[in-house]
Amino acid sequence: MTNRTFRQNSTDAKNGSQGFTLIEVLIAIVILSVGLLGMASLTVGIMNGNKISNELTTATTLAEDKMEDLRRLKEIGYLNVVAETKADCSSPYGEYRREVLVTDDSPAPNMKTVTVTAYWGGTSKEDHKVELQTIFGR
Numbered sequence: 001m002t003n004r005t006f007r008q009n010s011t012d013a014k015n016g017s018q019g020f021t022l023i024e025v026l027i028a029i030v031i032l033s034v035g036l037l038g039m040a041s042l043t044v045g046i047m048n049g050n051k052i053s054n055e056l057t058t059a060t061t062l063a064e065d066k067m068e069d070l071r072r073l074k075e076i077g078y079l080n081v082v083a084e085t086k087a088d089c090s091s092p093y094g095e096y097r098r099e100v101l102v103t104d105d106s107p108a109p110n111m112k113t114v115t116v117t118a119y120w121g122g123t124s125k126e127d128h129k130v131e132l133q134t135i136f137g138r
Helices: 002-016 022-076
Strands: 084-088 096-103 111-120 128-137
Touching: 022 096, 022 111, 022 128
Parallel strands: none
Antiparallel strands: 084 096, 096 111, 111 128
């Protein structure tokens, strides 16, 4: 009788550990798919954020370069600092435009407020912009 009980227990143990059922495998695949889709959308969002950051950095650098050019002109002569209309930047920055605005509404006499604006994006190239402003004195 002892042998019979032992055989029955070992048979039950073998039948209970036959592996995963089809339902368990399908549930695991669904959970894995949801996780991977979430990571894919996160990756796309990160790539778009990096592109916007790169464009913003480029526009800021182009505006700073123009501001430095104006500072050099001011050293030559205060009257040389004049406004410029929107114009495309040279290659390889053709999708960017710059504009220089010079006004005399500064807080003190003999000063000019200079604003350099860089535009980019979209069909009109004006969806985004960066503005730098300073005051030049004589």
